[in-house]
Amino acid sequence: MIIVMSDSHGERDVIKAIKATYETSASVIIHCGDSELPASDDIWQGISVVKGNCDFDDDFSETAVLNADNQRFFVTHGHLFGVNWGLSDLVAAAHQKAAKIAFFGHLHTPIATVEDGVLCLNPGSVAQPRGQYNIKMYAKIDITQTHYKISYRDLQHQEIPNLQFELLRA
Numbered sequence: 538m539i540i541v542m543s544d545s546h547g548e549r550d551v552i553k554a555i556k557a558t559y560e561t562s563a564s565v566i567i568h569c570g571d572s573e574l575p576a577s578d579d580i581w582q583g584i585s586v587v588k589g590n591c592d593f594d595d596d597f598s599e600t601a602v603l604n605a606d607n608q609r610f611f612v613t614h615g616h617l618f619g620v621n622w623g624l625s626d627l628v629a630a631a632h633q634k635a636a637k638i639a640f641f642g643h644l645h646t647p648i649a650t651v652e653d654g655v656l657c658l659n660p661g662s663v664a665q666p667r668g669q670y671n672i673k674m675y676a677k678i679d680i681t682q683t684h685y686k687i688s689y690r691d692l693q694h695q696e697i698p699n700l701q702f703e704l705l706r707a
């Protein structure tokens with residue numbers, strides 16, 4: 538099981554609460570950037586985090602490639618790959634890293650779609666949600682033999698209606 542969050546924008550306690558909930562059960566916990574925290578903060582012990590456009594600590598990486606649950610993930614904030622205008626650059630970067638899953642943030646809105654064989658997943662924002670779903674949220678992903686089971690959760694860790702997906706693995 539993979540936990541992905543993003544765009545906490547200074548809300549450190551939210552990261553702490555999600556980490557505490559899943560640190561013993563998740564294979565990996567990911568933060569897709571715009572934490573506005575220092576890279577040296579001990580909150581990052583046990584979390585894989587990248588640099589967002591609102592992060593100014595150069596000790597964060599712009600991208601990360603992770604392996605967990607027999608999958609390889611490409612992680613980035615998204616602004617460097619033009620996600621405001623489409624996912625093709627993100628998908629190309631994932632292909633380049635031989636990753637079948639790309640996690641990104643920046644848009645503050647949930648997206649879960651398979652494009653050209655790559656699951657592109659935006660977990661929404663745990664602090665400043667935008668768009669149709671005005672709910673602070675993160676995503677939980679279980680990978681089965683055949684499917685990606687994606688569950689968006691609110692900050693009480695409850696499933697958000699209409700944001701539960703089973704997508705066929707490419």
Ligand SMILES: [Mn+2]
Binds near residue numbers: 546571589591643645
């Ligand atoms: Mn942001």
